[in-house]
Amino acid sequence: MPTLSLINFNIVCATLGGFISIFGLVSYLFKERFYLSEALISLLAGVAFSPHAANFIRPLDYALGTDQNLDQITLCFTRLVLGVQLVLAGVQLPKRYLQLEWKSLSLLLGPGMAAMWMCSALVIWALVPNFSFLHALAVGACVTPTDPVLSNSIVKGKFADKNVPQPLQRIIIAESGANDGLGYPFLFFALYLIQYTGMGGEGFSGGAGKAMGLWFYETWAYTILLSVGYGVTVGWISRELLHWAEEKHYVDRESFLVFAIALALFIVGTCGLIGTDDLLACFVAGNVFTQDDWFRLETMDDSLQPTIDMLLNLAVFMWFGAVCPWHLFLENNVIPIYRLIPLGILILLVRRMPIIFAMHKYIDQIESLFQTTFVGFFGPIGVGAIFYLSVSREYLANITVNEEVRADAQQVSDTIEVVVWFLVICSIVVHGLSIPFAKAGYHLPRTISQAISTSTNDEPIPLTSNQHTHSTATHDHVETTSRRTRRHDTSLPTTASRSHTPQPLAFQIGRSVIRSASPSSDARIGSGAGEEPARPVNLVLKTETKADSARSE
Structure with missing residues (x-):
């Protein structure tokens, strides 16, 4: 069970x-x-x-x-x-980094x-x-x-x-x-x-x-100096062996990538066996390993x-x-x-x-x-x-x-x-x-500052019901014209290209839409017979004010 x-x-x-x-x-x-x-x-x-x-x-x-x-x-x-x-920290540093930056590191x-x-x-x-x-x-x-x-x-x-x-x-x-x-x-x-x-x-x-004798002998001589020497030796031998194996095509990609981690495990284990500073030896070995x-x-x-x-x-x-x-x-x-x-x-x-x-x-x-x-x-x-x-x-x-x-x-x-x-x-x-x-x-x-500034400076202008209807109708007319133009023009540029090309502007005055000529083209924009088809434009609507509405009336 x-x-x-x-x-x-x-x-x-x-x-x-x-x-x-x-x-x-x-x-x-x-x-x-x-x-x-x-x-x-x-x-x-x-x-x-x-x-x-x-x-x-x-x-x-x-x-x-x-x-x-x-x-x-x-x-x-x-x-x-x-x-x-x-x-890995030693491996990350560029070529001969410790020798070149010894002054800053010494401080x-x-x-x-x-x-x-x-x-x-x-x-x-x-x-x-x-x-x-x-x-x-x-x-x-x-x-x-x-x-x-x-x-x-x-x-x-x-x-x-x-x-x-x-x-x-x-x-x-x-x-x-x-x-x-x-x-x-x-x-x-x-x-x-x-x-x-x-x-x-x-x-x-x-x-x-x-106490001071032990400190100089055991700590500085055995723990520190021996660790540095051991790290240099193991790092140099490991680099030369990996170079040789790579040139002979004896090592596969997976073993090549994991080599530094295996090196770390080896140094931690061997330094632990002899009772020296495995941390310093690992860092020094990593630097020497990538010396070139x-x-x-x-x-x-x-x-x-x-x-x-x-x-x-x-x-x-x-x-x-x-x-x-x-x-x-x-x-x-x-x-x-x-x-x-x-x-x-x-x-x-x-x-x-x-x-x-x-x-x-x-x-x-x-x-x-x-x-x-x-x-x-x-x-x-x-x-x-x-x-x-x-x-x-x-x-x-x-x-x-x-x-x-x-x-x-x-x-x-x-x-x-x-x-x-x-x-x-x-x-x-x-x-x-x-x-x-x-x-x-x-x-x-x-x-917070942008939110306050936006809410203060961009308050909408209230419109009467007739003005709101008129503005909405004009906006729909212009959007319909724009969509129709895009549908008939297969050479419409992409978003990226439009962002780098000066575009003609369209202004709405009363009930009429007036487009400016494109600076990069001499094509005519119109709907009469014999004229070239209207080129695609970016339409920018001007907000209709009360004065514009009164003139259009």
């Missing part, structure tokens, strides 16, 4: 597939007409299907009921999405990231009660990188094509791609000091000297990569909506809601804007104060922040004394969970609605 199989796999497949199908039916309307980002829509869908609402997506069930397993799932999911996104990735880190830490330190500046540095490091996934909403699509110059689009892509992998030094600078100096270094010996611009030009008109990109974006933000600890925003032991809301507002305003205004004269791609404001405001916090949140909580869970997490490490872990999740939600909502609100604010006053 058939029975229902309400297992999690079936429910998740049905939910995810149903949402993507329904969203696909109206995706153009939402993204290109209303300028709503797919991240915001997916987040709201995740909330609707989460245990807080419909309970179709049950993250804790998949994690066997433990928060530690749930953090691990989220960490792996964000690694996968960011790895693919960063390889954004050096002083820019450092200032964003410090500004974020200062705001967090000021608003989180009983929180040290060192702990605030750890939380601020998680939200320092700009997110490559959310950045796509302002560098792709109709809005970007119309309003964002291409050099500005490319520098935003390059910055968001590179700084995600460069978040490790900022994060582990704080985490090492917390481990070896917090609470007097209880449980760990060596002090600040050992060959692969980018070959796949420019293909839709496979954007399609995979969209599917991953929809899935990850649905997951965020389902796993976000919404209840912690109201009930937590680290920061009350009346401090959390100002924290989100201040981070969005001062985290990035001051340093961009300070450096905009030295960044060639930024040409005006409006573009400076745009770049300063659109520094979204998203998937990268959740990735670093998971990394930091995993590291802090290992700072233990007597098999229990040390008190200061637990406080930092709890604060990171609340603050970073709240800032990510704020960024998704604010940056997702900024463009629609900006467009509405720009067009609404003009629309």
